Amino acid sequence: MAFTLEQHDPDTYRRKARMISIAMAGQLVVFGLLFSMLLAATFGGSFWMNALGVLLGLLATSAMFAALRERPWMTEMRYVWQLKHHLSQISGYLQPLRRGIEEENRVALDIVTFYHQGMSQLAELNGRTTDDDAERLAEKMQIKIKREALGLPEQVNSFDPQDLRAFKRR
Incomplete structure (x- = not known):
């Protein structure tokens, strides 16, 4: 399938890219902390439970991002x-x-x-x-x-x- 160059406003793209990056980073932090706290409360606190919590946070953030990537505001x-x-x-x-x-x-x-x-x-x-x-x-x-x-x-x-x-x- 052929790919065609399109014209997009650079300022709009950069503004959206910054906002989306900040939102995704914030979401990763929140989900990572949430999963780490839940795992620590359920199975006891350890380095591996915290690492697993961060990994689960990364997976949840990736899934959310994959679900939102087809939205019209993600065009650029x-x-x-x-x-x-x-x-x-x-x-x-x-x-x-x-x-x-x-x-x-x-x-x-x-x-x-x-x-x-x-x-x-x-x-x-x-x-x-x-x-x-x-x-x-x-x-x-x-x-x-x-x-x-x-x-x-x-x-x-x-x-x-x-x-x-x-x-x-x-």
Whole structure:
């Protein structure tokens, strides 16, 4: 299934990410303490009962988070998780993709163009800049020139993970 880049407001994303992180950390603390106290009251206090309480708190927090991740107010978070997943997937194939670019493989050009656009968008959403990586900027320029020479559009807004199958590590 193809993944398409979407536009999201960086300030909204960062605000929601902070709030959700704080809420989940607070929930983990509360559940961890609650389970530790219940276990200590039931079976007696020990290091292992406290550790089990924290583990149960982590499981309860994870279950709550899994139940809430499909809510509409989690749209930006879900999108960023998916974007990170796909960028990570592509990064595992960068060497074969770069060989494909040297051979002017259009699929490789599309995937690496998407990768650079996704990395830029991720940096923007997180409030960072990516203009300080000379190697990455040089690769982007090389790809832009090759795309222009082949008559390909400058932007690639979607990525199909199935396209990576052609680039198994050679």
